[in-house]
Amino acid sequence: MARVRLVEIAHARSGDKGDTANVGLIARDPKHYLALVREVTAERVKQHFAEVCKGEVQRFELPNLGALNFLLHESLDGGGTMSLKSDPQGKTYSAALLRMEIEVD
Amino acid sequence: MIRIANGQGFWGDSLEAPVEQVRRGPLDYLTLDYLAEITMSIVQKQKSRDPKAGYARDFVDMIARILPDLVERRVKVIANAGGVNPQACRDAVLDIARRQGLAGKVRVAIVAGDDLMPHLDSMLARGIELKNMETGESLAGVRPLVQSANVYLGAWPIAEALAQGADIVICGRVTDTGLALAPMIHEFKWGKDDWDKLSAGTIAGHSIECGAQSTGGNCQVDWQTMPDYADIGYPIIEAEPDGTFVITKHAGTGGRVTVAGVKEQLLYEMGDPKEYITPDCVADFTTIKLEQAGENRVRFSGIKGRPDTPFYKVSISYTNGFKATGNLMYSWPDAFVKAKLADSILRQRLDKLGLKFDAIHSEFVGAGACHGEILAGEPSSDAPEVVLRIGVRSQNKAAVERFTKELAPLALNGPPVVTGLGSGRPKVEEIVAYWPALIPKSEVVPQVSVEVA
Numbered sequence: 001m002a003r004v005r006l007v008e009i010a011h012a013r014s015g016d017k018g019d020t021a022n023v024g025l026i027a028r029d030p031k032h033y034l035a036l037v038r039e040v041t042a043e044r045v046k047q048h049f050a051e052v053c054k055g056e057v058q059r060f061e062l063p064n065l066g067a068l069n070f071l072l073h074e075s076l077d078g079g080g081t082m083s084l085k086s087d088p089q090g091k092t093y094s095a096a097l098l099r100m101e102i103e104v105d
Numbered sequence: 106m107i108r109i110a111n112g113q114g115f116w117g118d119s120l121e122a123p124v125e126q127v128r129r130g131p132l133d134y135l136t137l138d139y140l141a142e143i144t145m146s147i148v149q150k151q152k153s154r155d156p157k158a159g160y161a162r163d164f165v166d167m168i169a170r171i172l173p174d175l176v177e178r179r180v181k182v183i184a185n186a187g188g189v190n191p192q193a194c195r196d197a198v199l200d201i202a203r204r205q206g207l208a209g210k211v212r213v214a215i216v217a218g219d220d221l222m223p224h225l226d227s228m229l230a231r232g233i234e235l236k237n238m239e240t241g242e243s244l245a246g247v248r249p250l251v252q253s254a255n256v257y258l259g260a261w262p263i264a265e266a267l268a269q270g271a272d273i274v275i276c277g278r279v280t281d282t283g284l285a286l287a288p289m290i291h292e293f294k295w296g297k298d299d300w301d302k303l304s305a306g307t308i309a310g311h312s313i314e315c316g317a318q319s320t321g322g323n324c325q326v327d328w329q330t331m332p333d334y335a336d337i338g339y340p341i342i343e344a345e346p347d348g349t350f351v352i353t354k355h356a357g358t359g360g361r362v363t364v365a366g367v368k369e370q371l372l373y374e375m376g377d378p379k380e381y382i383t384p385d386c387v388a389d390f391t392t393i394k395l396e397q398a399g400e401n402r403v404r405f406s407g408i409k410g411r412p413d414t415p416f417y418k419v420s421i422s423y424t425n426g427f428k429a430t431g432n433l434m435y436s437w438p439d440a441f442v443k444a445k446l447a448d449s450i451l452r453q454r455l456d457k458l459g460l461k462f463d464a465i466h467s468e469f470v471g472a473g474a475c476h477g478e479i480l481a482g483e484p485s486s487d488a489p490e491v492v493l494r495i496g497v498r499s500q501n502k503a504a505v506e507r508f509t510k511e512l513a514p515l516a517l518n519g520p521p522v523v524t525g526l527g528s529g530r531p532k533v534e535e536i537v538a539y540w541p542a543l544i545p546k547s548e549v550v551p552q553v554s555v556e557v558a
Binding site: 011012013014015016017018019022024026028048049050051052060061062063064065066067069071077078079080081082084085086087092093094095096099 | 142143239323325326365368369370371372373374375376377378379390391392393394395425428430464465466468470474475476478479480494496497498536537538539541
């Protein structure tokens with residue numbers, strides 16, 4: 001087992017739907033997909049975004065793309081035009097998730 | 106095989122992209138997305154001031170540039186540029202065609218019926234509540250504040266316009282995916298219950314709807330070696346009748362089409378990947394098979410989908426208070442500490458004035474505005490500068506106005522060394538908020554009509 005930052009083995013893209021941000025997390029090499037499934041749980045993502053995400057975190061699996069999709073509810077200060085954030089659409093949350101450290105085989 | 110291109114990912118995207126798409130290689134259809142969720146309220150306001158306005162003027166200017174190319178190359182155009190006034194948009198396009206000597210050669214369709222504003226009160230009276238999908242509240246509570254209400258129509262009315270011989274289809278609110286799916290339905294004679302094919306066409310549409318985001322733009326993989334961002338190519342679908350397709354771009358353009366980059370776009374704004382709901386079908390993103398099929402070519406196959414739901418999504422905008430945001434830039438040394446102190450002073454003063462806000466939000470640009478909450482420890486005290494960005498939101502306009510007058514004094518009566526106030530007081534903006542709802546499909550009648558220049 002080795003400890004790596006997600007940015008070393010994955011890439012990501014994030015976007016918004018109202019006050020919910022989505023973060024898609026993709027294994028650079030399919031061999032790391034199972035490590036993502038095991039390590040990057042909805043609970044850990046909720047913890048990682050604790051200061052940002054006021055609602056629940058949902059996780060969806062896309063094994064065909066070697067990817068996970070996370071929905072971070074109540075994370076954008078109301079979202080869209082309501083939000084006072086400089087990133088009201090959560091576009092930088094993809095990069096924020098890639099700061100997480102996980103164990104890989 | 107037909108080629109369907111995207112030349113505009115949002116209103117404000119490159120003005121050159123649609124021109125390049127038409128001129129730099131073979132194409133059958135050019136699709137253009139102009140309407141973000143908030144755009145409808147803006148065009149509604151424009152129409153209330155001028156009955157001939159209320160659509161994407163950029164689209165008409167673009168058509169004026171490329172109409173002769175479109176006619177010569179037989180490229181058809183599908184755009185949701187009609188806003189809340191597709192008729193006026195069509196009149197402007199027909200006018201250009203006649204002035205360019207193309208009378209009789211251009212058929213322009215409009216797809217309308219998406220505008221619910223004229224029917225809103227009768228619908229609410231009949232018990233159609235248009236509940237907010239996020240909060241569950243009924244629209245009745247904010248009815249006087251509603252600025253616009255539009256149904257997301259799907260691909261079928263666009264396909265109907267193509268069947269009637271349209272060369273240019275101008276839509277009001279339609280789904281982004283419908284713009285690209287419609288030509289496949291039309292050309293390949295797909296049926297209303299060809300769920301797998303409709304889902305494939307929907308996913309094709311999703312893949313190109315954000316312009317260059319699928320051809321290397323805003324792509325995290327290998328961005329350091331991205332070829333020629335300055336001349337980045339926009340995406341093109343090569344669609345087959347069986348529902349398989351390839352995403353590519355014109356030869357000689359910049360950017361890159363790879364499986365990794367396409368995956369990023371597939372996940373953009375994704376909810377439950379098994380339940381991608383459109384007016385036309387429910388597409389399942391977990392069935393997509395991707396393969397690199399040559400340089401700058403990614404092939405999609407295996408896509409499955411399910412029947413559509415009985416509802417259309419409605420995009421409603423309503424006014425919901427006021428906001429303002431201002432910046433103060435603090436210099437080294439201890440820029441972050443000074444910006445923090447300024448934030449605290451400002452908040453004390455707002456408090457003393459007795460101003461009530463629904464929210465006050467501070468960020469420290471250069472010291473973790475993007476994801477500072479996730480970083481451990483204090484930002485470096487050695488940063489050359491840190492910008493305090495502070496915003497407030499309130500139903501009370503006077504409170505927000507007073508806030509905008511409290512930033513500048515800090516230049517002389519707060520911590521040193523500060524600048525960045527040259528552009529004056531922040532502007533007070535009225536917030537036009539978004540209200541997503543569902544409506545039974547039986548309540549909506551899409552309208553299609555074609556006119557010849």
